[in-house]
Amino acid sequence: MKIISFFFRYSRSIVLASVAAGIISGACNAALLAVINDALKRNSVPGVLIWSFVGLCVLLPLARFSSESLLTKLGQGAMYELRMSLCRKVLAAPLRHLENLGIPKLLATLTEDIPTITNTVSVLPILCVNAALVIGCLIYLGTLSGRLLAILLGFMAFGVTTYQLPIIKVQSIFRLARKDTDVLQGHFRALTNGIKELKIHNMRRHAFVSESLTSTATSLRRHNVRGLNIFSAAASWGQVLVFVVIGLIVFAVPSMGNVKAAALTGFTLTLLYLMTPLQIIMTALPQLARANVALQTVEELGLNLASQDPEDTSGRSVPEKDWRTLELRSVTHAYHREDDARDFVLGPINLTFEPGELVFIIGGNGSGKTTLVKLLIGLYAPEKGGIYLDGRPIGNENREFYRQHFSAVFSDFYLFDEMLGLMRPDVDRQAREYLEQLKLSHKLQVTNGKLSTIDLSQGQRKRLALVTAFLEDRPIYIFDEWAADQDPYFKNIFYTQLLPELKARNKTVIVISHDDRYYSVADRIIKLDDGQIVGDTVNEPVKAHARQFSGKE
Numbered sequence: 001m002k003i004i005s006f007f008f009r010y011s012r013s014i015v016l017a018s019v020a021a022g023i024i025s026g027a028c029n030a031a032l033l034a035v036i037n038d039a040l041k042r043n044s045v046p047g048v049l050i051w052s053f054v055g056l057c058v059l060l061p062l063a064r065f066s067s068e069s070l071l072t073k074l075g076q077g078a079m080y081e082l083r084m085s086l087c088r089k090v091l092a093a094p095l096r097h098l099e100n101l102g103i104p105k106l107l108a109t110l111t112e113d114i115p116t117i118t119n120t121v122s123v124l125p126i127l128c129v130n131a132a133l134v135i136g137c138l139i140y141l142g143t144l145s146g147r148l149l150a151i152l153l154g155f156m157a158f159g160v161t162t163y164q165l166p167i168i169k170v171q172s173i174f175r176l177a178r179k180d181t182d183v184l185q186g187h188f189r190a191l192t193n194g195i196k197e198l199k200i201h202n203m204r205r206h207a208f209v210s211e212s213l214t215s216t217a218t219s220l221r222r223h224n225v226r227g228l229n230i231f232s233a234a235a236s237w238g239q240v241l242v243f244v245v246i247g248l249i250v251f252a253v254p255s256m257g258n259v260k261a262a263a264l265t266g267f268t269l270t271l272l273y274l275m276t277p278l279q280i281i282m283t284a285l286p287q288l289a290r291a292n293v294a295l296q297t298v299e300e301l302g303l304n305l306a307s308q309d310p311e312d313t314s315g316r317s318v319p320e321k322d323w324r325t326l327e328l329r330s331v332t333h334a335y336h337r338e339d340d341a342r343d344f345v346l347g348p349i350n351l352t353f354e355p356g357e358l359v360f361i362i363g364g365n366g367s368g369k370t371t372l373v374k375l376l377i378g379l380y381a382p383e384k385g386g387i388y389l390d391g392r393p394i395g396n397e398n399r400e401f402y403r404q405h406f407s408a409v410f411s412d413f414y415l416f417d418e419m420l421g422l423m424r425p426d427v428d429r430q431a432r433e434y435l436e437q438l439k440l441s442h443k444l445q446v447t448n449g450k451l452s453t454i455d456l457s458q459g460q461r462k463r464l465a466l467v468t469a470f471l472e473d474r475p476i477y478i479f480d481e482w483a484a485d486q487d488p489y490f491k492n493i494f495y496t497q498l499l500p501e502l503k504a505r506n507k508t509v510i511v512i513s514h515d516d517r518y519y520s521v522a523d524r525i526i527k528l529d530d531g532q533i534v535g536d537t538v539n540e541p542v543k544a545h546a547r548q549f550s551g552k553e
Contacts, residue, residue: 006295007071007124010078014070021067022128023135028060030136033273034143037266064129071124079118086110086298089305095379096335101304104186109301112181113294120291123284130277137270144263152245152267159241166234167289170227174293177223183216228286235282242278246271311399319405321475323390326353326376326508330385333375346371346531348385355475356506358499358521360513363528369512370411372528373478376510378403407474409465411481411512419449422471434467438490459485466498476508483515495521 008015035053039045090098090106098106142149190208191198198205249267332347346368353359361369374380378387378399387394387402394402419427431446440463445452456464462485469477483491495518502509503523511522519525527535 004124007074007078010081011074014074018067018070018074019128019132021063021070023132025060025063025067025129025132027132027136027139028056028063029133030140032056032060033137033270034140037269041262067128068126071128075118075120075124079114082117082298083110083114086114086302086305089302092311093305094311094381095374096381097305101301102182102186104189105182105301107189108182108185109298112185113178113298116294117291117298120287123287127281127284127288130280133277134274134281137274141267141270144266145260148249148263148267151248152271155241155245159238163234163238166230167285170230170286170289171293173223173227173230174290177220177227178293178297180216180220180223184213184220187213187216227289231282231286231289235279235285238278238282239275242271242275311396319401319475320390323355323405323475325388325390326476327351327388328376328382328385329388331375331382331387332384333371333380333382335371344368344371344531346375349375349533351526351533351536353476353508353510355508356503357508357523358503359508359510359524359526360519360522361510361526361528362513362516362519366530367528368531369528370480371531373408373480373510373512377406377408377478405474406476406478407469407472408478409462409469409480409482411484413462413465415454415461415465416468417451417454419446419451419468419471422468423449427471430471431467434470435464438463438467438493440464440467459487459490462486463490466494474507476510477502478510478512480512481514482511483513491515491518 032053035049035056039049039053042049086109138149138152141152187208191213198208246268249264249271254264328349328351330348330350332345332349334343334345344366349372361372363369371380375382375387378394381396381399389402389405392398419431427449428446431449432441435441435444435446440456440460443453443456443460444464451464454461454464462482466479466482483494486494495515499509499511499521513519523538525535525537526533527537
């Protein structure tokens, strides 16, 4: 199976050692059965059988513990590497590719597939021990009667063949169930993120539950039930075969002659004893099948991510504080928008930025403002044209270095609960000063770079994100609709105090804004319309700004 080969690739030595321990454990089980069977046939039990029994009782748990311990170590180590490898590939993948894959698919892989593989580790020791037990018992049966063993192996070959046919079908069913899991993960995100909208609109809520959620959950349940039922039917068929073999041995074989009664008794007792380990193996197979599907999904996602020219995120680049010019030369970027037959094309864009500039980017919704700043930051790579920092082209080899010049607060920002990557001796003091300035000091404290809480209102969370950006102290700042969630007091503070302070520190500040009453603060105003620059105005008077740029946004 794929899951077995995965662990074998991870550590051949541990797998072989654990299999050897499992074989010893299974052999001990089979040997104990042989000792007990031999003792029952004697009137008096010799000392060698007693000591053999005692020795096997000691060796059996030691061998089983060794096998389970080795496989547990193997599984946890392999899962750690798998998780970290996938997370690194996600971090190194281009942002546009991650957006195309979809957050639900990534979350389902990280939260569903990897735990499925991890949970299978607990099954492998049991599977290994019981498989070894079956092999050991077959060897013992061979010592009783080679002819009976040949008959048994023939039935086992028939049983394995007929068992594999439904298993192939089950694999395809579980793959369909896995696709349903991706869709269901998206519905769960909609449920948690859109709970307010669902509560205030009963028709929307009803449609979401009855059409979206119920449909996907029903499909997932149907595929799981169907797959598990096929497994159960196959396992029942295997159990029937065991009784058929026992019936043949008990009723048909004696009439054939030349078979000792002791051999018949030994075969019957051993086959009855084998029903439990065989049942355990059959029960474990559905979990292994799910793990195979999960592992295939993880590997496919990893290959998908790795195929997109992964970015170099290993270095710790330091931005150049004395940069002079940042240019976008004929930059073009296209992507597909939902409910739109044609692709949206931004550009060609030709812009130049310099240190100490305060630039506003304005335009209607969907005009390409956020896409432009993602290109500017280096989160998107231009499809045509290029970005140049002090005349040097920015490509895959130096995009990581280039990004370190920016601090940004996006409209869909994420707030970490500690100052990751900002640990320095004075970070707590600086953070407290900014918290005081933004009226947040009564809401939370900073200790050793850790925030006491991030359970704040949206406006407060945005102010806290602003604190983090200030602490980063990068040469270029980008704010995407930062003031949209602020009350008039903090909106005024942002435009008339914080932005001029950054400009006074020779920072380049680029602000996406709809607040036309504050356009006079900007040195330049760049207006976008349907992906094209329709205005790039420098040092206009306040009234001219209002007349030219206060149209419908």
